[in-house]
Amino acid sequence: MPDVYDVDFEDERALLTKDAQVRRRYLRIFNKRRDDFESDLQYDNYLEMVEELIFKLVNNVDLVQTRAFIDKYRRDNQDLIARNQAKKADDDRTEAERVAIAERQRLAKLAQLRQQDDILEEQRRMQRRQEEAEQLLRIQKGDEAVARLRKRREKANRKKRKKEAAAAAAAKEQEQRSRMALIPVRPTYPNPPPAPIGVGNVSLDQRPQQRTDDRSRELRNRAAAAAGFRQRLVYQRALLEFEQSLHFAALQHGAG
Known part of the structure; x- marks a missing residue:
């Protein structure tokens, strides 16, 4: 595998790719944390030094001196680098667990919301069925009322026709009697x-x-x-x- 120092990146995309590779490789070495310094100023100076080294490596500036400095730093801080790498691994695991817990909580919340939506949808379906049943019952009651009204009207009409027929028969009989009286x-x-x-x-x-x-x-x-x-x-x-x-x-x- 060719060394990153020997790669000649000409365009901006290649330069960004080289920057990402250099950072991923050398930040494992320059991994001091804030609690490794006595003040914020010392920690800020350390971060500026790391950024300057990354710039030189990405842009091929003073590669020999920069590489020698990195090798000496690695030997002098070998134990600290190992401890911070272990801490970084623990932090990564903790972060992964936190992300996993957050994802499980999100999925549980989503399932709860879906369950609530299903319950609400079932309640709406039951309400619609109840409304349809009540409407059908009202229609049936209305039909029964109309049928009863129709029967009452037919009965009244039959009585009326019967009375009219009886009155007509009585009038005819009276007329016949009157005619018989004049014969x-x-x-x-x-x-x-x-x-x-x-x-x-x-x-x-x-x-x-x-x-x-x-x-x-x-x-x-x-x-x-x-x-x-x-x-x-x-x-x-x-x-x-x-x-x-x-x-x-x-x-x-x-x-x-």
Whole structure:
């Protein structure tokens, strides 16, 4: 493997790569810590010296003297370098453990958040299912209410039609009875029929006399009530029949 001093880096990218390689190699040697110095000034001077050495190595400045200085420093501080390397390894392990713990905590937190999201999503699904069930129940209740209302309306319509039909039948029956009351009835008389009033030698005393006793009146009232007619209508019909019989008798007498 060629030594880093013999590599000629011409462009900036190569220079940065060489700087990283030099730092990684020689910072393992120049690894003093702050607690190795009595003051911050001494520690800052040490860091400046290290940066100057790295600059010379990267830019090929005084390579012989710089390399000799590094070799002498390594021999003089061999024990300190070993201790600091061990401390650096411990620090790296501690940092790795800290990073691992932080990563586990992050993953645990992420899993907890996902679990909470799953719980919330399940709660939302349950709420949606409950709302859908309640909406379906309201629709079913509404349909049942509409069906009950429709049945009540149909029942009311049937009652109304039944009443209208009964009223129409009663009106028709009443009309038929009224018509029957006005139909002329041809009376039957013995042969020959009696002469009408004022015709020939028939006097007023020969007209049939209507019975006016209480028994006859009661019979007429019962007959009228049984037929469904009023008493006045019965009298009117009787008078009409009487007048028609007189007219018919006059016609018969004239023809004879």
